[in-house]
Amino acid sequence: MDNFIFRLPTKIVFGKDEFYKLGEEAKKIGRKALIVTGKRFAKESGLLEKAEEMLKKNSIDYVVFSEVEPNPESETVDKGSRIARENGVDFVIGLGGGSVIDASKGIATVAVTGKPIWDYCERPPKEKVPQNTLPILAVITVAATGSEADSGAVITNTKTREKRGFFGIANFPRVSIIDPVLTISIPQKQTVDGVVDIFVHIFESYLSSKANTPVSDRVAEGLMREAIRQGQIVFKDLKNIVARESLSWISTLALSGFPSAGRSGPFAVHRLEHPISGIYPTKISHGRGLAILLPSFLYHTKEMHAERLKLFGKEIFSTDSPSKTIERIVHWMKNMNTFNSLKEYGVKKEDLKKFAEMAIADDGGQGVVTAREPLERETILKIYETAYDYKDLFRKV
16 A cells, blocks of 8 residues: 545535535635636526525625636636636635536636646646635536545646646635535436546546555445446436435545545546547547547556456456456446447547647656556557447447
8 A cells, every 4th residue: 555645625515405505605715706607507507696696695795707618728717817816806616517616726726826827737837736726615516527526627728729637735625515406407418428537537546556455445446336336327317316416426535535545546548538628629528538438448458457457347247357347347338328439529530649649748748658557659549549430349248
């Protein structure tokens, strides 16, 4: 087991109808908020209006910034931060899914420092996230990214389409309100994309680390088993509140550091995915990109991950065969209509090499992507090429 420090400074307010504690929690943080939302959902669902009413009731002034796109862009974050500074807000409320919360983290940093958000996303970063960023209150509407309980955020460069993470303790929200009822109106496709994202968050560290962590392994396996089970339930019944509650809590725990305590494995599938949704943000969500890549990644790295796949297969699927374990994962994905190819989503084949170069650059530009063992450029290209068109691979699964 690797030595570790477990720190979760975020106050989690979890449960049905806890959204209505927004005003109560907000007044403990500040007096004037920037409410950050996406372009449509918060307003059209009525959540923004309800949030405004609660803030007014608690004598909290606010400014609304409703311009965050899926895969939040650097220019959007910089604009939001300027609005925050110009209006003298003293905290940020992120009302939405992972993109909104990630944008809120960027805005909370840049509003204080005045530096472009991309300075924090360079490799290596030009700037470090300071301790005195604006406090963040997150209200989660999608179970997926886990941004409500982690210190990271992912931003897409508007000009270059590079998509990278930035990290800092101050990125942890001061408070995260997780009301599973808010996720019920999320459409099926977005819901199951989120389920895959949750699963991969836990699975990547489980696969990639070489540390001996039996306790964390059992925790991770339990969470992944439930993600698999609850994902299938919610796919068939979008209004199943028990499944929505379960997925919301698994999402929160996934990147909190708890399931991966004692093992610090890299997130290769995420790194390989970022160029895809960075270049094709309107066609492929982050979760769908992970779903497309995961079978190919496992197929081409089966030998590297053989022992971990055996363990996972034995605990979850009652098989110690790495190949059958991969097939069972693919079967689960097919049951939720998340097994697709890049070709199906209109990706140009000539972009595969660009994906590879961007993933390598994101990893530090040393010619590899870090995994349990380094992925060389040739293997990276094979992963993208197989995911581009699976042809007969996994056809009988």
